[in-house]
Amino acid sequence: MSTSLNLKVALSALVISLFVGTIQWLELQRIGLAGEQVGTLLSGTDISAEALARAPLEVRLARAVFLAARERHDEALDAYGYLVEQGxxxxxxxxxxxxxxxxxxxxxxxxxxxxxxxxxxxxxxxxxxxxxxxxxxxxxxxxxxxxxxxxxxxxxxxxxxxxxxxxxxxxxxxxxxxxxxxxxxxxx
Incomplete structure (x- = not known):
């Protein structure tokens, strides 16, 4: 019985490790995508509305700064109006x-x-x-x-x-x- 118990514990630990590893990998992917989007904004190119809809708050803040720097004040105000209530x-x-x-x-x-x-x-x-x-x-x-x-x-x-x-x-x-x-x- 102790062998089957050890096997169950090891299998449970493996499943939990895979789950945690998957979550960490997804978070790294999200951070990488956010970095790419901020890089796009820093290069002077706006990001698409589709990408913005899925973007984390930090990317949305970077876009608000991007809009303000280009004197697109109304769009920047809309973005900030949303952001001040988030996060x-x-x-x-x-x-x-x-x-x-x-x-x-x-x-x-x-x-x-x-x-x-x-x-x-x-x-x-x-x-x-x-x-x-x-x-x-x-x-x-x-x-x-x-x-x-x-x-x-x-x-x-x-x-x-x-x-x-x-x-x-x-x-x-x-x-x-x-x-x-x-x-x-x-x-x-």
Whole structure:
């Protein structure tokens, strides 16, 4: 009886090992495919909708960054809108941080063109994304830093807006950046 018991135990161990090995192999295949898809995005080529539908969240995040870098803002916003509700806490923090960066970059583009009215809501959206990220992870330093930048930028933009709108803001070109509180003004 002990021989048949040993045989059953060995056979059970073999089946379990095959099962675990198959699961690990499938995970490696998934990681390899995700790496290929991210590589495709890094090379400047978008991935197909079919591939995106089966892609893991990390690939979807890489695609959102890809879309934002190519100024396909509406598509990037849709992608981030989905991603901020998915995955674990750290993944959502990363997605919210990237979303805040997208809004802040767009706001700064409008500021450079002296389009303060268009920049204000984007700065508010950026602040909101950074605050949500910090609610999930209060120690996320990058979100803290960018939130502070956005908060320092907004009062100055409000002042320019209140003092006469975008017409007078053109006269104050550069004032937005030279008078941000807390930043040194030249050499000692």
């Amino acid at each position: 674990g806490v750290q993944f959502r923090v990363t997605a919210l941080y990237d979303l805040g960066n997208l809004h802040l970059r767009r706001a700064l583009t409008h500021v450079e063109k002296n389009e303060i009215n268009r920049a204000l809501p984007l700065v508010e959206l950026a602040k909101d994304a950074y605050k949500k990220a910090l609610r999930l992870d209060p120690n996320h330093w990058d979100s803290k830093y960018n939130l502070e930048v956005a908060m320092r930028l907004l009062p100055e933009m409000d002042r320019i807006h209140r003092d006469g709108g975008e017409e007078e803001a053109e006269e104050e070109e550069g004032a937005l950046w030279t008078t941000v509180p807390g930043f040194p003004r030249g050499l000692p």
